[in-house]
Amino acid sequence: MEQKISFIGVGPGDPDLLTIKAMKEIKSAEVIFWTDSLIPEKIISLSNKDTEKIKTSSMNLEQIMNMMIDKYKKGKRVIRLHDGDPCLFGAINEQIRVLNKENIKVEVVPGISAFQITAAYHQAELTVPEVTQTIILSRYKGRTGMPERESLKNLAKLKSSLCLYLSARHVSITQKTLLEFYDPLTKVIVGHRVSWDDGWTEIINLKDMEIFSKKKNLIRTTIYIISPALDQLNKTSNLYNPNYQHLFRKI
Template identity: 55%
Template sequence: MRKISIVGAGPGALDLITQRALNRIEEAEVLVWTDSLIPPRLLELSQNNCERIPSGSLTLEEILRILIKKAKSGKKVVRLHDGDPCLFGALTEQINLIKQAEIDVEVIPGISAYQATAAALQAELTIPGITQTIILSRASGRTGTPEREKLEKLACLRSSLCLYLSARHVEEVEETLLKYYPHDTPVAIGYRVSWEDEWLTVVPLKQMAAKSKEKGLIRTTIYIISPAFNTKDKRSKLYDKSHNHLFRLN
C-alpha cells in the first residue's frame, strides 16, 4: 500500500517523540524533514541508508512532488514536522494534494512547544478559580488571522495564551496584551525548548518585548502569557477529600 506518514517530531529532544513517531522514523526509506526547525540529531534515529531530504529551501509544491514521487516508487516515506503537525503545519494542503494523487496518508501527533515549555517550568496552565482555558494562536503577521480571532479578542479572556510565530511582532503583541492583562502578568519566553541550546525565562508582561529584543529572538520562540504562573498552593477540588465523583462516591 502506498502511504505517506506525516510525523510530529516533537519540540526537539530525542526522547520527546512518541513511540509511533519513532517507529515510522526507524522504518523510513525516504525522510523529508524541516531542517530549519528540527535538530539534525533526530535524523540519527533513521536507518543509515535512509534518503534524507531537507525541505527548508523548498516550496510546498516542491515538497509534495518529492513525497508523491517517492511514495509511488514504493518507498516508505515520512514527512517530518517540528512539534505537532496539526498546529501551524500547512497540514490540510499537504493531505489534500497527497489524496489527490491517490496515496494514503497518516498523521502522527507530536508534543508541542507549549507543552514542553510548561513542563520545563513545572507549571500547570489550568488552575481552578484562575483559568481553565488554554488558547493556542499567533500574531497576525503576513499570514493574518480571522477578524474574530484578533489578538485583542483573545487577550480579553485573560486565560493562558500561547503564542507561536510571534517573535518578529513582539512589540505590537506586548502593546496589545497590556490593554487586557496586568503589567506584571508572568510571561514564559522559550527559545528552542528542549534543544541543547534551549533558553527559557519568565518575565513580567511589561518586559516581554525588551527581553526578546535583548536576546535577538526572531524564530523558534514561544510565548506563554498566563495568570496561572502566579498561583501557589491552589488545590483542585478533584482531589479534595470532600469532593465526590465517579471513582470516589463516599
C-alpha cells in the first residue's frame, strides 16, 4: 500500500457514527494523532493496543507536524483524527500545506458533522419547501478573522436554517443579532456533546437562547440550529406528489 497520511473525520462522538472507512483506518493505524478535547476516548479505544496515540490539544502546529513527519519517515501508518467532518473548522489547511512541502501524500476521509446528528435527533428537515431551502454552517466571529460580508447580521437576514458552531461563548450578542431578523418564537435546537455518553439536545425558543445557555453553563462543544423549518411538519414537498412528473415517475 502506498504510504500516506490520512485525515479522518470521526463524526460527533458516538463510535456507531463512524464511517466504515474511518473504522478501518483507526484499526490499521500504527500512530494516531487525535484532538483529545473534541474526540471521546471511546473512539480511540477502537484502535489496536499497540497503536501509539498522541494527544494534540496542548501542542502547537509545529510540534504536531514535526512529530507526524518523523513517524511517517520511520515508515509508520499515521492517521490524524478530527471531530465531525474535517472540512468544517478542522484547520486541516495548514497541516496539509506542511505535508505537501515534504511531498507526503495526503488523504481526507469525511465524517458526520455535529449539525447532522443534532438535526437527526429531532427528526428535523432543515430544507422545508417554501420555508427555507438553505442551510448555513457558520459561527459567531470570536477571535477568528471573518469577512464582514459573512457577519452574523448578514447571515441572519436570509432567515434560513442557521447552524452555529463555536458560538456558545458569544450567546448574548448572537441572540440579540438574530432577534433583529428572526421571530422570537423561532425554534432553536441546542446540542451539547451530542451523541457523547453525557450529551443532550433540547428545543427552545430563540428569545430564550441566552438565558438557557447561561443556565446550562454552555461554553464548549455546543451547537445551535436556528430554523423557521423546525415547526413546519405540515408542509409537503412536490417530490412524492402524484401530480408531479419527473424523470423517474411519469404521470
